[in-house]
Amino acid sequence: MKSKLSSPPILAYPDPSGLEFILDTDCSNSALGAVISQVQNGHEKVIAYYSPTLSKSEINYSELKYGVSSRQCNVISDDKSKVSNPNSWINGLFDSEIKCAQRKNKNLALIINLMENSDHKPTWHEICSESIVVKALWSQWKRLEIRNNILYRRWEDDTGKKISWQLVVPDSFKTDILTNLHDAVTAGHLGVNKTLGRIRERFYWTGVGENVKEWCRRCHQCGSRKRPPKTFRAPMKTYNVGAVMERVAMDIMGPLPLSEHQKNWDVLLPLQMMAYRSAEHDTTKYSPNVMLFGRDVRYLIDVLYGTVSNNENFDNLPDYVMQIRTYLDNVHEFAREKINNASDKQKWYYDYKVNFKPYSVGDAVWLHDPKRKVGISPKLQCNWDGPYLILNSISDLVYRIQKLESSKPRVVHYNRLKPYHGDFDNWLTKTVIQKDTESHATANEENNIESDIELSENEQCDMSNFPTDNIEYGRGNRVKRPPNRFVPD
Numbered sequence: 447m448k449s450k451l452s453s454p455p456i457l458a459y460p461d462p463s464g465l466e467f468i469l470d471t472d473c474s475n476s477a478l479g480a481v482i483s484q485v486q487n488g489h490e491k492v493i494a495y496y497s498p499t500l501s502k503s504e505i506n507y508s509e510l511k512y513g514v515s516s517r518q519c520n521v522i523s524d525d526k527s528k529v530s531n532p533n534s535w536i537n538g539l540f541d542s543e544i545k546c547a548q549r550k551n552k553n554l555a556l557i558i559n560l561m562e563n564s565d566h567k568p569t570w571h572e573i574c575s576e577s578i579v580v581k582a583l584w585s586q587w588k589r590l591e592i593r594n595n596i597l598y599r600r601w602e603d604d605t606g607k608k609i610s611w612q613l614v615v616p617d618s619f620k621t622d623i624l625t626n627l628h629d630a631v632t633a634g635h636l637g638v639n640k641t642l643g644r645i646r647e648r649f650y651w652t653g654v655g656e657n658v659k660e661w662c663r664r665c666h667q668c669g670s671r672k673r674p675p676k677t678f679r680a681p682m683k684t685y686n687v688g689a690v691m692e693r694v695a696m697d698i699m700g701p702l703p704l705s706e707h708q709k710n711w712d713v714l715l716p717l718q719m720m721a722y723r724s725a726e727h728d729t730t731k732y733s734p735n736v737m738l739f740g741r742d743v744r745y746l747i748d749v750l751y752g753t754v755s756n757n758e759n760f761d762n763l764p765d766y767v768m769q770i771r772t773y774l775d776n777v778h779e780f781a782r783e784k785i786n787n788a789s790d791k792q793k794w795y796y797d798y799k800v801n802f803k804p805y806s807v808g809d810a811v812w813l814h815d816p817k818r819k820v821g822i823s824p825k826l827q828c829n830w831d832g833p834y835l836i837l838n839s840i841s842d843l844v845y846r847i848q849k850l851e852s853s854k855p856r857v858v859h860y861n862r863l864k865p866y867h868g869d870f871d872n873w874l875t876k877t878v879i880q881k882d883t884e885s886h887a888t889a890n891e892e893n894n895i896e897s898d899i900e901l902s903e904n905e906q907c908d909m910s911n912f913p914t915d916n917i918e919y920g921r922g923n924r925v926k927r928p929p930n931r932f933v934p935d
């Protein structure tokens with residue numbers, strides 16, 4: 447690579463016939479780099495490389511100043527787009543501009559003024575009526591230094607070996623710095639600590655930690671990918687059945703391979719079902735057979751030993767029916783009581799760590815809406831879509847939300863939402879709130895739209911979570927695929 451870089455066609459002789467030279471510069475904490483090039487016959491050719499390491503005293507100068515002073519050389523080029531690095535906010539900033547910006551800031555100007563006009567730290571009495579920023583800088587008096595008319599703060603790492611000079615940043619630069627060190631392609635939207643670390647190597651301002659935290663929290667890109675620190679989960683809604691067959695649940699699976707040899711599970715399955723149906727249920731304390739038929743099945747052993755249940759000694763059918771009805775009523779009454787107790791307990795466990803904050807009309811939210819795309823790792827997809835706005839709440843746990851003024855509203859469960867903290871144009875607060883809440887208040891419309899309710903996979907499975915009165919559960923536009931496992935050849 448070294449030889450390729452230092453030979454044609456990459457390296458060329460300079461053409462002195464009036465063509466402009468381009469100077470690219472770069473620097474790190476310990477070295478400088480520069481390349482002089484020239485556009486010859488439409489191609490950019492390198493004329494010379496320069497890459498010295500810095501001496502001990504040179505290292506003490508701020509990185510920024512090298513950036514700035516080397517930037518000044520770029521003025522000789524007429525082609526600014528070629529020499530400017532779009533990822534560097536340093537471009538176009540000169541010492542004089544930084545100096546000017548610091549002095550335009552009231553707080554920094556005051557500190558600089560105090561430093562320039564006296565050689566001792568002002569007393570508390572002198573600054574006690576000033577702002578928090580001034581006081582914070584005052585408390586770090588020994589660490590501040592004015593170098594070449596610009597205010598810096600000395601920063602040492604934990605070992606005390608690495609010392610750098612942080613530019614004390616005026617308010618007007620903060621957004622630019624945060625954008626470059628968090629949002630830029632080269633910054634990569636890393637978390638609070640990494641962004642803060644990057645900033646601290648170069649810059650200082652009072653409250654930088656809080657600002658970075660807030661910046662990352664409000665960042666749209668980060669929000670669309672990251673899980674909320676706490677999972678937002680609504681308290682469980684319980685729905686207890688009070689009579690036999692009032693609600694039927696089915697688990698459907700298969701096709702499964704048929705049995706071979708001793709693995710005759712399909713032959714044994716009915717026996718297993720029999721065992722389950724005749725066993726006492728945890729919650730109701732009765733077996734499913736008793737709950738449904740008022741009696742249990744007779745086992746082989748009952749036949750062998752002649753054990754006979756009480757309610758089979760009847761002379762006539764009407765008597766039998768009467769008695770079994772009474773018996774079933776009692777059983778069901780007892781079971782209802784047990785179910786209520788058990789569901790209270792289940793709800794208590796579920797709600798134990800619940801993190802439930804209801805949303806209000808107009809709140810901005812993210813919607814968890816994962817869409818699997820073939821060939822793309824789920825890790826790399828943005829699972830959170832937003833911002834949506836809350837139009838109204840249909841029940842405690844179900845909200846109607848809408849993304850844009852022109853888009854269709856969606857009805858979703860609380861557990862799929864998390865708060866949105868970024869900035870955006872809130873179309874709802876402008877016009878719609880008043881009209882919307884009024885129009886949606888009619889019972890008729892409630893019933894119509896509730897049939898659009900969208901449920902995530904988990905919610906589909908656990909219906910006990912839901913306010914169920916009169917709500918239909920549709921699946922939207924999901925693609926239905928047959929399972930491809932266990933398909934017999």
Ligand SMILES: [Zn+2]
Binds near residue numbers: 636668669
């Ligand atoms: Zn981000």
